[in-house]
Amino acid sequence: MMSDISLTINNKLVGPIDVDTNVMMIEFLHEYLNMTGTKFGCGEGICHACVVIVDNDDGTSSTVRTCISGAHAFNNFKIRTIEGHAKTNDVGEIIQLSPVQEVFIKNFAFQCGWCTSGFTNETTALIEKIKKSPIKKADVEAVISEALGEHVCRCTGYVKYYQAVKELILSTDGLTT
Structure with a gap:
């Protein structure tokens, strides 16, 4: 139908x-x-x-x-x-990546990239949530594990994704108390 x-x-x-x-x-x-x-x-x-x-x-x-x-x-x-996620100009060309995309690239968080769209979306939603309700620095790793724990990556073993997200949270003003 x-x-x-x-x-x-x-x-x-x-x-x-x-x-x-x-x-x-x-x-x-x-x-x-x-x-x-x-x-x-x-x-x-x-x-x-x-x-x-x-x-x-x-x-x-x-x-x-x-x-x-x-x-x-x-x-x-x-x-x-x-x-x-990325900012584009009037003709659709990417002119700036989102902070999540930038930190994933900087930390080479992915290999094949198949899971990256899911990790990017989940991390973006997490960062937006934390902006509204900052977390304690001591809780960062637990919050990341809870948010990303169900995502499967067969290439990197998750370590680089988690490190990148931790770096982003700790380096962004207002996300931690």
């Missing part, structure tokens, strides 16, 4: 688009919108490579796995994908 879907992705209104009600969100991003930065990993919601950020009306945000969530579940939502 087909049904219209409309949503905001990276601050751009998308739709209405007629989409089969059985289409998963990752398939919608890839096949309908040619947005392939969000990666399909396990297809079971375990690896978290496919997470996108959902911006809620109350100003909070959360991450949602797109491989196990139907596209229609996002109808009228505001989401952010990996394609929306």
Whole structure:
């Protein structure tokens, strides 16, 4: 069965688009919108490579796995994908990476990069949460482990991702007390 879907992705209104009600969100991003930065990993919601950020009306945000969530579940939502993090100029060229992207590159947190979109989205949501409610320096590692603990990376063993996020948190004013 087909049904219209409309949503905001990276601050751009998308739709209405007629989409089969059985289409998963990752398939919608890839096949309908040619947005392939969000990666399909396990297809079971375990690896978290496919997470996108959902911006809620109350100003909070959360991450949602797109491989196990139907596209229609996002109808009228505001989401952010990996394609929306860097700043671009008027013709779409990247002019500045986000702080999360910069620290991941600086620390060479990834190898193959398959899981990086999920780690970037999760870390971005974490940093935004911490900005609203700073954490104790002594709790940084535990907070990172809790936020990123379900993400699977088969290349780096997580150490460099966690180190990069810790560096970002500790070096950003206002995130720790």
